[in-house]
Amino acid sequence: MHISDIDKNFKIESKIENDNLIWLDCHTQPFVLTGLAADVEGRFLRLPAELMERTRPDLAWLAKQTSGARLRFRTDSPFIALNATLPSVDLMCHMPLTGSSGFDVYSGKSMVMFMAPVTITTLQFEKLAWLSQPADDDGFRDITINFPLYNRVTSLAIGLSKDSAILPPKPTAYGKVVFYGSSITQGGVASRPGNNYANILAKNLDFELINLGFSGNAFGDSEIADYIASIPMAAFVMDYDFNSRSLDELRATHEPLYRKVRATQPNVPIIMITNPVPDIYCHIKDDENPRLDIIYATYQKALAEGDKNVRFINGLTLFGKTERDTCTVDNLHPNDLGFFRMAEAVYPVLREVLR
Template sequence: MSGANHGKAAKDDHEDNNLRIGGKGSTDLKWLSALEAPLRVTGLPWLERDGVYRRLPVNPSHAIRPEVDRLANYTTGVQVRFRTDSPKLYVRVKLAAPYSMYQMTATGQCGVDCYIGAIGDQRYINTSRFDFAHAEYESVLFDSLPRQMRDITLNLPLYQGVSELHVGIEPSSEIAAFPGFPVGKKVLLYGTSITHGACATRPGMAYPNILSRMFPLEFLNLGFSGNAQGEPELAHIISQIEEPGLLILDYEANTPSTERLRESLPEFIRIYRQRHPEVPILVISQIRLAREVFDEEQASRREERKRIQREEVGRQRSAGDRNVHFFDGALLLGDDPQDCTTDGIHPSDLGYDRIAKTLRPVIADLLKAIIEQAMGRDEGK
């Protein structure tokens, strides 16, 4: 055996099968488009009208900046839900473009991950594996589970558009519709790259997706990385989403200036209130950044912006709107946030887990009446 061949054989002998691209080959599978029943796509309020994986309308009522228009095609927060007894589950994904981000994993930008279980009891099982040089891939999510009916949730890529998505199951298996959310309201999150999901290692670890596993409602991720400037146009468009249960505003870090934040926040709330006078609004200030330990000016700027938001919420409440609330984002990463980010700004999976767990009781309190009312109706049936 030549030295070159011996080296190749040694590499093959020691290769970890669990790290192979794609997983086992997909033979004799039945493929279904995620856009067709009984599969259900959530997180896209204009899907029924426009028929594409896009978080804002194709033809919005108000003009949006080109950067926001581009980011609206990224499928962060989008989920595919269904039930099946198939022992195997595969995905075929056609992306708008291949992996391209130095600060995010390929699985975070372009991957699909899978959770099994009903709402509130969803357990992670796997993430798609693929050659990140290509914009199309097929991958196994599981292939040898016992045959029994399971609730499936697929989280779509955080930082890439999806042109097509198909689910592959064993041909003889049953597939059924997702039973629906017990609470028919939606949680809307408008914010920055942190809301968007940078730099989670896989889609399910973005904090809106983590929160979606904690509550019996649909979550809509309206994070626009680097471009959530609190524009009135976005307030008008977001106000068109039907059945809101809660609006979260977490866009401070993207505002061009402190003065712009001071102007945009009351205007955003005013516009939203024209359509939804009673929906709770939660304003969240920015998280603490790693460099603030060494940069007093940056820490001071965050404190000033926090004060502006807290005071604006206070003014709204003093004027009679008791459904506007404020939360100090400096608390989101806990007492020691130093190791909670990937690049000093964007949370790691640890950081996102802390954000979701910190927000959980806050959101639960704001949604308490809605959840109790809906659960009471279900029990009375």
């Protein structure tokens, strides 16, 4: 007997025809949901509810979008199904629904399936995939489900074989790595969640991802800086440049954000990254980039004060030297190639500081 047999509120409406399928809510143990703030109501929020109440409304709204959220577990089920409900589906002219509102599923490091709404009126959708990837010697596979990059999630149920077992995921090799930045950090405009550069890095370096990318709203807000500084982390990626509304605002917030994190976590590695497209979007030459100068000044001052756990990445290197515009949709937001190149550029730096 299952709880849905005696409580209809737990019943998942499904059109998938499989008599051996059982649905489980994603909050059920031993599933492990990461990348989200704890919430007594079980909502999918990237910031604590009390912080959302006192921060800017735009930030609070973006915090409901689930970029970086991941569900992890191990199972010997021969298939996996998802059944998701979203409160709404919005179209963007430069981002497919598979990225903004879709999920993707990995077995180990291999993508198994993606699932997304077909139209903006499709608020509940589901999909099943058979798992052909090799299992461990014990017959179990490591499953990771990436949540939508630019949408809210009302519910998610996982469908597995009734005869299968579910185990907690293996511990990650490293603790939390926090990414703070703009729409690019949030994942605009990857074709699916797993292709965001932060997700690619989390997969390949095996850390717990915290994505605090806030589209158009990475202003270095004081309360956000305080929250970031309070998170015990293995590394902090300050992918924060482009959204500052002026040079004065960037100058007034960038170094204080670094110092708040450093004050609470004296040894945590901090990687500072600048805008990847000053040339093709802003038409700025590298030697005439005042935003880069401000961020580099924070880095240089930290070095001068003896901080050995800071790193700097010139954003101009992130897309490589050739076909740079091919890495974007609109000369600004990365496509999948752009995110892949970003991950390649950040990977050796992040790997070095984590080790």
